Amino acid sequence: MEERMEQFITYLGQVRGLSENTVLSYRRDLLHFKNYMEGELGISDFREVTPDCLEDYFCMLEQEKKPSTVSRHMCSVRALYRYLVKMYLVKEDITERLRSPGVQRDMPEVLTVEEAKALVEQPSGAGPRQLRDRAILELMYATGIKVSELVVLKVSDVNLRLGLLHCREEGKDLVIPFGNCARSALLQYLDEGRDALLAEDRCEILFVNYSGAAMTRQGVWKLIRRYGELAGIQKEVNPHSLRHAFAVHLIENGADLQSVQEMMGHAGRAATQIYAAARRPENREAYSRNHPRK
Structure with a gap:
């Protein structure tokens, strides 16, 4: 991704004369877009990015x-994909279907409780x-942490006796509870x-690979x-799928927004409220039926 991005940046300066x-x-x-795709979704090629x-x-x-x-970020990403299509580096411009800021944006499909259970129980050996893989999946679903937070966890960040996870990332210092399965x-x-x-080798990091x-x-x-x-899940599954499922399933089962907001490390409640609406299409239908300003 780095190479393609730099080619585009060079094109902007030398060809378009910006x-x-x-x-x-x-x-x-x-760079923000690339880091999110690589860091949160594990995508290392623009061809792998989906709508x-x-x-x-x-x-x-x-x-x-x-x-x-x-809007500025959206313009930048759209310009990048137009360039990639023009240079035959991707097959299609997936930004064509993007909606402008302020237009109701649907959250990606959320895993059902059954799908989340099937996913975390796949590593059964x-x-x-x-x-290791079972512990990773159980912990991500139990706490809603991002993959960038998961990979820097230390063994000392886990309190098994109290069922608490100490998470530090980007200036945040969170203590998140987890249940018996995790x-x-x-x-x-x-x-x-x-x-x-x-x-x-000795290593403080909680989750390690075969090289230690x-x-x-x-x-x-x-x-x-x-x-x-x-697990046979037809939806797109990535690290954020478990974070979305964590929030939606908590709210569906009665958790208050303030608690979910704090556990997810959201700065404001607006960032959490989208999860509250994720499984409540009836609210929008009721509004359409009854509000005088349809």
């Missing part, structure tokens, strides 16, 4: 940024990798799986996608 400040603005926006990935990205932006900022999976991984992966080093965000994304396929 000013240095304008080119820097494009670079800043597209759902774009919806996920701009849904996140609208929760955190002003409409004018979202007793080998070190299966124990506790059991973590305990089994720590007792029977992690040392086998570490070999001779910290897992990468791309590695987590690949394992989640693989288990989603094995």
